[in-house]
Amino acid sequence: QAVLTQPPSVSGAPGQRVTISCTGSSSNLGSAYDVHWYQQLPGTAPKLLIYGNNNRPSGVPDRFSGSRYGTAASLAITGLQAEDEADYYCQSYDSSLGGWGIFGGGTKVTVL
C-alpha cells in the first residue's frame, strides 16, 4: 500500500477541470516536504510534470498546476484535452522511511 494515497481514477469531459489528490501524513507532506508530479502516457516512460509543488518544467502547458496544503497535495488540469489521458503519480519524501523515493499509487485520468 502506497504511503501517498491517490484516487485510482478520475474522469472529465474535454474542456473541463479535474483535480487529483495526493494524501499523505505528518511524516511526509505534513512536514512540509515538497511534492512532485509525473505524467505517464500509455506505453511510455513517466515524464516530470510539476516539481516543487507548483513549478512546471519548460514545455509543460500551463493548464497543469499543483498545490500543497497540510498533509495533502493536488494536481489540477484545466481545459482537459484528449491527450491528457494518462496515469499521474505524486512523489515526495517520508521521514519515517528515510527517503525521497515515495510515490503515490497513481491516478488514471480518462477523458470522456
Place this chain on the structure above:
Amino acid sequence: QVQLVQSGGEVKKPGASVRVSCKASGYQLTTYGITWVRQAPGQGLEWMGWISAYNGDTDYAQKLQGRVTMSTDTSTNTAYMELRSLRSDDTAVYYCARKIDSSGYGWYFDLWGRGTLVTVSS
C-alpha cells in the same frame, strides 16, 4: 540531445541475475545522480534506489537490500543496475532517471529512460 538510453529487454529464469544499463548522453553522468524505478505490469511506480556517479554513494530500497547493486562507469557515462536471485514478481519495466537534488525542492526525477522490460519466467 540530452537523453538516457537503456539496454534491451531480458528474459531470465528464477534465481538468475540481470544487469540493465543506462547510458547518459548530452550531459556528464557525474553531474547528477541516477535513480532506478520499476513498474510491474499494470502497477504503479516503485523506487529501487539511487547512485551518485560523482562519489559512488548509493541508497537502496529496504525491500531490495542484498539483492540489488547499482554502479556507474564514468568512462562510458553509463549507469548499471544489477538484480540477483530473480523471482517472478521481479517481472517489470525498469526505468533509470536523472535525479535532481534541489536544496529548495528536494529530489525529483527530470529525465527518464524509455525503460527495459525484464521478464522472469521458468
